[in-house]
Amino acid sequence: xxxxxxxxxxxxxxxxxxxxxxxxxxxxxxxxxxxxxxxxxxxxxxxxxxxxxxxxxxxxxxxxxxxxxxxxxxxxxxxxxxxxxxxxxxxxxxxxxxxxxxxxxxxxxxxxxxxxxxxxxxxxxxxxxxxxxxxxxxxxxxxxxxxxxxxxxxxxxxxxxxxxxxxxxxxxxxxxxxxxxxxxxxxxxxxxxxxxxxxxxxxxxxxxxxxxxxxxxxxxxxxxxxxxxxxxxxxxxxxxxxxxxxxxxxxxxxxxxxxxxxxxxxxxxxxxxxxxxxxxxxxxxxxxxxxxxxxxx
Numbered sequence: 001x002x003x004x005x006x007x008x009x010x011x012x013x014x015x016x017x018x019x020x021x022x023x024x025x026x027x028x029x030x031x032x033x034x035x036x037x038x039x040x041x042x043x044x045x046x047x048x049x050x051x052x053x054x055x056x057x058x059x060x061x062x063x064x065x066x067x068x069x070x071x072x073x074x075x076x077x078x079x080x081x082x083x084x085x086x087x088x089x090x091x092x093x094x095x096x097x098x099x100x101x102x103x104x105x106x107x108x109x110x111x112x113x114x115x116x117x118x119x120x121x122x123x124x125x126x127x128x129x130x131x132x133x134x135x136x137x138x139x140x141x142x143x144x145x146x147x148x149x150x151x152x153x154x155x156x157x158x159x160x161x162x163x164x165x166x167x168x169x170x171x172x173x174x175x176x177x178x179x180x181x182x183x184x185x186x187x188x189x190x191x192x193x194x195x196x197x198x199x200x201x202x203x204x205x206x207x208x209x210x211x212x213x214x215x216x217x218x219x220x221x222x223x224x225x226x227x228x229x230x231x232x233x234x235x236x237x238x239x240x241x242x243x244x245x246x247x248x249x250x251x252x253x254x255x256x257x258x259x260x261x262x263x264x265x266x267x268x269x270x271x272x273x274x275x276x277x278x279x280x281x282x283x284x285x286x287x288x289x290x291x292x293x294x295x296x297x
Contacts, residue, residue, distance in 0.1 A: 007035075007105055007281060008035025008036060008101075009101070009240060009273060009277070009281065009283060009284045009287040010240060010273055010277070010284070010287055011035055011036060012274075013271050013273075014036055014039075014238055014240070014289065015036075015039050015040065017238055017267075017289065017291045018040070018096075018097040019236075020043040020097075021045070021096060022044030022045070023044060023045075024045055024046065024097075025045070025047075025048070025094075025096060026040055026045050026046065026048070026097045026099070027049075027050065027083065027092065027095050027097075027098045027227070027230070028047055028048070028049045028050070028099050028101075029050045029083055029099060029100050029223065029227060030050070030099070030100055030102065031050060031051040031057065031075065032060065032101060032105045033056060034049065034061075034063050036099055037060065037073065038067065041064065041069040041070070041072055041073055042069065044069065044072075045072070045096075046072040046073075047073050047074075048086070048087065048092040048095075049074070049076070050076050050077075050079075050080055050083065051075070051077060052077070052129040052130040052214070053077075053129045054077050054130065061075055074090060074092075077130070079130075079219060079223075080100065080219065080223040080227070081218075081223045082226075083098075083223055083226050083227055083230065084226040084229065084230060087230050093230055094230070094231075094232040094235075095230055095231060095232060095235060096231075096235050096236070097231075097235060097236045097238065098227045098231065098237050098238070099238045099240075100223065100227065100237075100238070100239045100240065101240045102216070102220065102239070102241055102242060102246050103216075103242045103243075103246075104116060104129070104210070114126050114127065114131075115127045115137075115138060115139075115182050116210065117182070118182065118200070118202060118206070121182050121183030121186060122181055122182070122183060123182045124137070124139065124180065124181060124182075125139040125142070125180065125184065126138060126139070127209060127214070128214065129214050134214070136213065137213065138185075138209045138210065138212075138213045139179050139180050139181075139184075141153070141209065141212060141213065142170050142174065142179045142185065142209070143179055147167055147171055150167045150171070151163050151164055153212045154166055154205060154208045155208075156211060156217065157204050157208035158204045158208055162194070162204070162205075163208075165193075166189065166192065166205050169189075173187075173188055185202070185205070185206070185209070186202055188205075189201050189205050189206075211245075217249060220246060220250070221249055221253075224237075224239075224250070228292070228294065231294045232294075233294060233295070234293060234294060234295075235293070236266070236292065236293045237292045237294075238290070238291045239289070239291075239292075240289050241270075241287075241288050241290070242288075247270075247288065250290055254290060254292050257292060261295070262294065262295055263293055263294050263295055264292070264293050264295065265291070265292055266291035266292070266293055267289075267291060270288035270289060270290050271288070271289040271290070271291075272288055273285070273287055
């Protein structure tokens with residue numbers, strides 16, 4: 001695999017879990033740079049790839065265009081919360097498997113211009129996955145939300161005390177001048193007590209802000225149900241999470257489907273990366289794969 005794209009996590013585990021069948025249809029609802037999709041195509045599957053970020057669509061298409069099986073692939077820019085509409089418009093319903101690889105890619109985190117990374121303090125604090133259709137940037141939220149709204153937003157990821165501390169700093173800073181750049185927010189986060197060894201003081205505030213900008217948790221709740229409804233009988237829903245809030249939503253949803261006798265969990269414990277993968281991809285440390293299989297009626 002090209003090391004340029006090694007950030008795609010749990011590729012072997014996803015492919016093994018989905019049991020790809022030649023000619024069957026799949027949806028990669030978070031296409032990214034196409035790592036998972038490429039392996040599905042190589043095994044003869046047909047893939048509809050969805051991604052909010054037009055840059056990711058372009059990267060994936062450039063990687064797939066040289067595959068012999070490229071005709072079995074179609075890319076659509078969109079949000080997976082609209083997966084039902086996208087699938088219907090592209091005649092891609094009753095699928096054998098759907099993948100959700102949540103969060104952002106390393107390419108986003110490595111980008112020095114879009115505000116996802118700490119590395120360029122001069123970058124505009126943007127964080128939008130789709131700069132074309134999304135109007136509100138991360139900096140906008142920090143500058144316009146009420147104090148209680150800011151605290152609530154940060155507390156989705158942070159401990160209450162930390163969320164309150166950052167909120168006070170935001171209010172103080174914006175009373176003097178607008179918050180505009182990554183550096184501005186890094187300065188606000190400076191000296192935050194995380195209580196966790198080795199955790200950058202800005203990691204959780206940045207994560208909470210990114211989640212809010214892209215409505216990630218709300219979209220996940222909506223997208224899971226719609227994805228499940230698109231599955232053929234015995235179809236599988238594979239979800240890769242990276243933090244506890246995503247895990248909470250996914251596990252709650254899986255338990256509801258099991259309780260309603262509509263599905264079964266393939267693995268009782270989440271599937272995690274091998275030591276080999278962890279050695280080349282630090283992002284994989286947080287990745288947890290869960291698979292739900294729909295029951296045949």
